[in-house]
Amino acid sequence: MVGQWREEDDEEVVIRCYDDRRDRSEMECVEKSCEIGHDQTSLFTDTLGDPICRIRNTPLFTMLVAEVGNKLVGSIQGSVKPVEFDDKSVKVGYVLGLRVVPPYRRRGIGSTLVRKLEEWFVTHNADYAYMATQKDNEASLGLFVGTLGYVVFRNPAILVNPVNPYRSLKLPSDIGIRKLKVKEAVSWYRKHVASTADFFPGDINRILRNKLSIGTWVANYNNDDNIRSWAILSVWDSSKVFKLRVGKAPLSYMLLTKVCNFLGRFLTFIGLTALPDLFTPFGFYFLYGVHAEGPLRGKLVKALCEHVHNMAASNDGGACKLVVVEVDGESNVHDDSLMRCVPHWKMLSCEDDTWCIKPLKCTEKMTSFSEITKVSSRSLFVDPRDV
Ligand SMILES: CC(C)(COP(=O)(O)OP(=O)(O)OC[C@H]1O[C@@H](n2cnc3c(N)ncnc32)[C@H](O)[C@@H]1OP(=O)(O)O)[C@@H](O)C(=O)NCCC(=O)NCCS
Numbered sequence: 001m002v003g004q005w006r007e008e009d010d011e012e013v014v015i016r017c018y019d020d021r022r023d024r025s026e027m028e029c030v031e032k033s034c035e036i037g038h039d040q041t042s043l044f045t046d047t048l049g050d051p052i053c054r055i056r057n058t059p060l061f062t063m064l065v066a067e068v069g070n071k072l073v074g075s076i077q078g079s080v081k082p083v084e085f086d087d088k089s090v091k092v093g094y095v096l097g098l099r100v101v102p103p104y105r106r107r108g109i110g111s112t113l114v115r116k117l118e119e120w121f122v123t124h125n126a127d128y129a130y131m132a133t134q135k136d137n138e139a140s141l142g143l144f145v146g147t148l149g150y151v152v153f154r155n156p157a158i159l160v161n162p163v164n165p166y167r168s169l170k171l172p173s174d175i176g177i178r179k180l181k182v183k184e185a186v187s188w189y190r191k192h193v194a195s196t197a198d199f200f201p202g203d204i205n206r207i208l209r210n211k212l213s214i215g216t217w218v219a220n221y222n223n224d225d226n227i228r229s230w231a232i233l234s235v236w237d238s239s240k241v242f243k244l245r246v247g248k249a250p251l252s253y254m255l256l257t258k259v260c261n262f263l264g265r266f267l268t269f270i271g272l273t274a275l276p277d278l279f280t281p282f283g284f285y286f287l288y289g290v291h292a293e294g295p296l297r298g299k300l301v302k303a304l305c306e307h308v309h310n311m312a313a314s315n316d317g318g319a320c321k322l323v324v325v326e327v328d329g330e331s332n333v334h335d336d337s338l339m340r341c342v343p344h345w346k347m348l349s350c351e352d353d354t355w356c357i358k359p360l361k362c363t364e365k366m367t368s369f370s371e372i373t374k375v376s377s378r379s380l381f382v383d384p385r386d387v
Pocket residue numbers: 034035036037097098099100101104105106107108109110111112131132133137138139140142143144146147
């Protein structure tokens with residue numbers, strides 16, 4: 001697959017499929033040279049030697065690379081899956097892992113990679129392409145929204161809670177938490193969540209059966225005879241797929257981390273959670289399918305999150321340093337209440353994740369641009385395979 005010819009330096013940019021045997025080690029260099037973040041903070045992804053680890057769990061995926069001479073200078077990944085969107089069953093292509101190494105930026109390589117991936121989506125019958133980035137990633141938004149015609153359609157919040165390996169949180173005695181069998185979880189989600197959540201995956205059973213999905217839990221009040229309030233969530237162990245590491249952080253955060261490391265268990269002794277050391281590679285538990293109903297649902301969601309915190313604290317010798325959940329923020333009344341009851345640290349969270357979408361076809365079942373960007377009353381199902 002040939003990309004574009006750059007006249008200015010006579011170097012041909014070739015876009016081709018990723019070849020695991022040939023490209024694996026060079027891809028790691030591309031990833032390392034592309035820190036994501038802004039002036040004050042940056043984040044590195046350690047793919048644990050497998051550059052396609054983030055998309056392997058979706059049924060249909062691809063990775064493209066951009067090559068100049070014999071050198072890899074960029075990459076992009078994508079996956080296609082069936083979802084419910086705006087009350088319709090459609091296919092969506094998810095764009096992720098777009099990288100161009102710094103010396104080759106602003107030469108059209110990033111946009112060529114996205115266009116080639118969109119072509120691949122179309123050949124696999126995708127109705128829409130979508131991607132997520134941070135509000136302050138000017139390059140990414142400039143490329144997708146400015147150049148390629150995507151529109152911003154959701155601004156969910158990524159809520160992050162540190163795991164304190166020395167501390168088990170005490171759960172309220174009036175709440176019962178039960179682990180569901182996969183079959184039960186599938187039918188629970190299909191019955192209660194599918195019709196109210198955008199991007200609800202058509203292959204939810206495949207997600208719940210994946211070995212990274214470590215379980216689904218439901219919480220109820222022990223004495224709620226009418227079962228009017230309940231909450232559900234599932235847990236995905238991202239640490240088995242990739243690790244993250246903070247490269248650059250504000251001085252205040254670095255100093256606080258050092259102080260917390262120094263004080264160690266003493267903080268727990270006085271009932272405080274230490275700031276986790278995020279400068280060494282860490283994994284996280286991702287909570288998905290978080291949904292709650294009933295007048296007293298807030299406390300149930302909080303209890304489920306604390307239950308997961310305790311699991312993370314006792315499992316894997318502290319490999320998971322964070323519990324992360326993404327919920328639709330201000331735009332959604334239902335999820336706004338979730339936002340308030342999911343325990344999180346503001347300084348670690350990001351309240352402005354930016355989801356962008358673009359229709360790839362023009363058919364009757366497609367929602368128009370103006371409808372897409374309207375504030376939705378539906379919640380958002382964040383597929384853990386997209387994280
Ligand atoms: C985002 C990224 C892939 C862009 O790659 P690129 O090859 O430089 O992009 P292009 O040359 O195709 O840029 C196309 C358009 O996007 C916009 N754009 C690209 N970089 C920009 C920047 N730093 N600031 C503002 N707009 C930018 C411009 O409109 C540009 O058109 P122009 O050069 O004619 O003005 C690259 O900056 C990168 O790897 N960043 C780090 C990783 C990252 O943030 N990935 C995105 C995750 S979603």
